[in-house]
Amino acid sequence: xxxxxxxxxxxxxxxxxxxxxxxxxxxxxxxxxxxxxxxxxxxxxxxxxxxxxxxxxxxxxxxxxxxxxxxxxxxxxxxxxxxxxxxxxxxxxxxxxxxxxxxxxxxxxxxxxxxxxxxxxxxxxxxxxxxxxxxxxx
Amino acid sequence: xxxxxxxxxxxxxxxxxxxxxxxxxxxxxxxxxxxxxxxxxxxxxxxxxxxxxxxxxxxxxxxxxxxxxxxxxxxxxxxxxxxxxxxxxxxxxxxxxxxxxxxxxxxxxxxxxxxxxxxxxxxxxxxxxxxxxxxxxxxxxxxxxxxxxxxxxxxxxxxxxxxxxxxxxxxxxxxxxxxxxxxxxxxxxxxxxxxxxxxxxxxxxxxxxxxxxxxxxxxxxxxxxxxxxxxxxxxxxxxxxxxxxxxxxxxxxxxxxxxxxxxxxxxxxxxxxxxxxxxxxxxxxxxxxxxxxxxxxxxxxxxxxxxxxxxxxxxxxxxxxxxxxxxxxxxxxxxxxxxxxxxxxxxxxxxxxxxxxxxxxxxxxxxxxxxxxxxxxxxxxxxxxxxxxxxxxxxxxxxxxxxxxxxxxxxxxxxxxxxxxxx
Numbered sequence: 323x324x325x326x327x328x329x330x331x332x333x334x335x336x337x338x339x340x341x342x343x344x345x346x347x348x349x350x351x352x353x354x355x356x357x358x359x360x361x362x363x364x365x366x367x368x369x370x371x372x373x374x375x376x377x378x379x380x381x382x383x384x385x386x387x388x389x390x391x392x393x394x395x396x397x398x399x400x401x402x403x404x405x406x407x408x409x410x411x412x413x414x415x416x417x418x419x420x421x422x423x424x425x426x427x428x429x430x431x432x433x434x435x436x437x438x439x440x441x442x443x444x445x446x447x448x449x450x451x452x453x454x455x456x457x458x459x460x
Numbered sequence: 461x462x463x464x465x466x467x468x469x470x471x472x473x474x475x476x477x478x479x480x481x482x483x484x485x486x487x488x489x490x491x492x493x494x495x496x497x498x499x500x501x502x503x504x505x506x507x508x509x510x511x512x513x514x515x516x517x518x519x520x521x522x523x524x525x526x527x528x529x530x531x532x533x534x535x536x537x538x539x540x541x542x543x544x545x546x547x548x549x550x551x552x553x554x555x556x557x558x559x560x561x562x563x564x565x566x567x568x569x570x571x572x573x574x575x576x577x578x579x580x581x582x583x584x585x586x587x588x589x590x591x592x593x594x595x596x597x598x599x600x601x602x603x604x605x606x607x608x609x610x611x612x613x614x615x616x617x618x619x620x621x622x623x624x625x626x627x628x629x630x631x632x633x634x635x636x637x638x639x640x641x642x643x644x645x646x647x648x649x650x651x652x653x654x655x656x657x658x659x660x661x662x663x664x665x666x667x668x669x670x671x672x673x674x675x676x677x678x679x680x681x682x683x684x685x686x687x688x689x690x691x692x693x694x695x696x697x698x699x700x701x702x703x704x705x706x707x708x709x710x711x712x713x714x715x716x717x718x719x720x721x722x723x724x725x726x727x728x729x730x731x732x733x734x735x736x737x738x739x740x741x742x743x744x745x746x747x748x749x750x751x752x753x754x755x756x757x758x759x760x761x762x763x764x765x766x767x768x769x770x771x772x773x774x775x776x777x778x779x780x781x782x783x784x785x786x787x788x789x790x791x792x793x794x795x796x797x798x799x800x801x802x803x804x805x806x807x808x809x810x811x812x813x814x815x816x817x818x819x820x821x822x823x824x825x826x827x828x829x830x831x832x833x834x835x836x837x838x839x840x841x842x843x844x845x846x847x848x849x850x851x852x853x854x855x856x857x858x859x860x861x862x863x864x865x866x867x868x869x870x871x872x873x874x875x876x877x878x879x880x881x882x883x
Contacts, residue, residue: 331494346675346705351824351846355515363848381676383705385846386509386597389617394515410495413617419490420619423483424521 323459326438330454331410332418334430336403340448342378343367349395349413350387358400376448377402380439382413392417396429404430404450408439432456463492464499472627480530484623488631491620497631505588506536506625507581507605509597510618511568512825513542513561521619522567525626530571532625537576537586539598540765540821541565544828547818551828561826571622577820578794580694580765582609590716593636595624599705600764600842603697606708608690610716612636615707635708641717642726643710645674646733649683656738657685659878661745661839661859663692666736667699667706668841669744673734676705680724682712683736691767698764699841742883748844748857754871755786756856757833759863762792763822763840770860771801771810777864778813784870788833789815792822813867824850837866 343366347353352362358373382388392414395401405414415431422428432454434442442448442458449457471477472485492500513519542561543553569575576584581596582604588594588611596602596613597620605611614634616624624630634640647670656662670679679700688696688711700706710718718724761774774791783789791810793801798819801807810817823829824846836847837856844855856872865873876883 348702350514351849361849381705383675385702386599386602386616386621387512387514387618389619390510390512390514390518393521393619394517397515397517397520412491412495412615412620415494416487416491416617416620419487419494420521423487424517424524 323457324441326434326441326456328406328432328434328438328454328456330432331415332422332428332431333452334404334428335450335452336376336430337449338374338376338403338447340376340378340445341367341370341372342443342445344380344443346381346383347379348383348385348388349391350385353391353395355391355394355398355400358395372402373400375402376404376406376450378406378442378445380408381411386413388413389417393420396421396427397425401429404432406432406434406442406450406456408436409433463489463497465489466500469500469629478529480525480528480626483525483528484530484626487620487623488627488629492631495631495633497633499632500629501593501632501636503534503593503595503624503628503630505534505586505592505594506532506621507539507594507596507598507601508536508568508573508621508625509539510622511538511541511564512618513564519560519564522564525622526567526570530626532572533628534625535586536573536625537581537584538568538573539601540579540825541577542821543826544818544820548826548828552830553826553828557827576794576796578765579822580767580794583767584796595621595630597621599701600694600698602707603701603709604694606635607697607710607715608693615705641708642678642728643680643724644677644731645679646730647673647679647681648733648735649681650735650737652683652736652738652741654685655878656741659859663688663696664699664839664841665741665745665748667696668703668748669736669741670696670709671700671703671706672744674700674704674706678708678710679706680710680712680718680721680730682721684711684714688714689769691770694764695841702842702845742879745857745879745883748841749855750848751835751854751856751872753835756835756837756866756872758788758790758829759837759867760790760792760823760843761839761860761863763824763842766791766793766797768797768800768804771806774860775806775809777861778815779809781813781868783814783867786870787867789813789867790818790823791815792818795819837863837872839863
């Protein structure tokens with residue numbers, strides 16, 4: 323078991339299945355807000371159902387529409403429960419902040435440093451507390 | 461690290477500039493805190509990408525701001541929308557989608573945005589100037605504004621760009637500040653033949669490769685021996701912003717902050733150096749192609765939006781010819797650029813060829829394509845990158861002349877004399 327302290331960008335918590343990748347993901351063109359599936363066919367997580375998971379990515383990529391796609395996914399409850407990034411990702415953070423301001427509902431966004439990120443790769447399960455403590459049981 | 465707010469920022473937060481101003485500033489302040497900013501700074505222009513309809517949330521967000529009385533306080537252009545209000549009925553756009561996407565357009569217009577409806581705002585009168593502080597959305601436009609013009613913008617997410625336009629303020633971070641605009645990695649062209657560099661797909665392929673290599677870092681490209689056109693640079697930025705998250709690139713001797721390699725790096729050493737030879741470019745070019753049969757259902761040009769110069773290049777290639785019956789030939793552009801092309805007499809050859817034009821949007825942002833279109837040919841790295849995921853379509857990549865030949869023959873027809881077979 324390992325425990326990592328992340329930095330909370332938007333407060334949230336989860337305990338359950340994790341999806342991890344070293345590849346950044348553009349949510350626009352890469353995440354289906356109506357189903358929660360990763361649809362970037364060039365991405366290693368292509369085909370994965372990310373609803374309710376702890377999604378670990380280095381960052382989002384490319385399109386500035388990523389924030390809008392994640393906002394819609396949160397609104398439809400098709401978003402991951404928590405997204406952990408290596409450093410601050412403003413696209414994902416913004417979507418969670420706007421969801422909170424508009425719908426009083428959001429997901430957790432937590433950043434970790436490069437070492438912490440390495441320790442999360444390949445995790446099958448992760449637990450994240452509202453204060454940003456991340457536990458990897460395996 | 462604490463965030464210092466000006467009196468004006470506080471006035472926005474206190475609601476002294478209306479409810480929309482308070483909503484917008486509270487989002488900006490939360491973002492500034494999350495990103496560790498210590499101050500905010502003024503902007504004098506914005507480009508709003510939040511116009512892209514992505515479902516109920518984007519519409520609710522736009523109408524919420526409009527109902528709160530939101531008005532932009534700086535000149536603000538708008539990106540593509542989710543519908544071509546004139547032409548959507550000719551395509552597969554569901555009526556419900558069209559109506560909602562149109563309402564979203566109306567909401568942004570009611571907030572005082574200028575109805576440019578284009579992903580190439582740098583080719584309109586709203587083009588910023590060197591050194592201007594702006595808040596732009598749309599990844600390709602951000603790359604162009606920073607790199608080719610030397611304006612200063614961060615990569616703004618949708619939803620944040622309009623908050624910046626309403627308040628005229630952004631967190632003082634990243635590419636707004638001179639010290640963060642220096643090159644980080646060097647991409648050195650090595651023995652890349654001049655005829656490759658002169659090919660109209662060279663900059664597109666180089667941009668795609670630049671995105672793969674640089675990801676979110678700032679690349680400096682050395683060894684470009686041609687003088688790229690604005691459209692070449694536009695296609696390059698779009699490639700870099702699709703395959704990666706490139707918001708600023710420097711080309712030594714071409715872009716305004718890179719008169720020399722040393723200037724582009726601000727006197728520092730590159731973190732990494734990559735040698736780019738012909739084989740590297742050929743591999744990148746191959747990766748843009750994902751088609752699984754020879755026939756194509758559609759040729760799509762205009763991502764980013766087609767310019768007048770591109771219409772001038774296309775028209776003579778089409779003149780006196782006719783596309784194959786099984787192929788749609790589509791150009792996506794802005795209504796302004798379409799009007800300019802019409803005045804210049806450039807649209808008649810397109811109509812005779814059987815080409816169609818869609819304005820205000822593109823194939824990636826409105827559900828206009830019927831499901832029967834599964835094989836697309838394009839000269840755009842952005843269409844090539846996103847079509848498989850967004851449209852469930854496979855793509856053949858080629859130059860503009862290849863695209864025309866393909867449309868005439870009904871199957872992928874590429875001139876392989878320059879790049880070699882299979883690239």
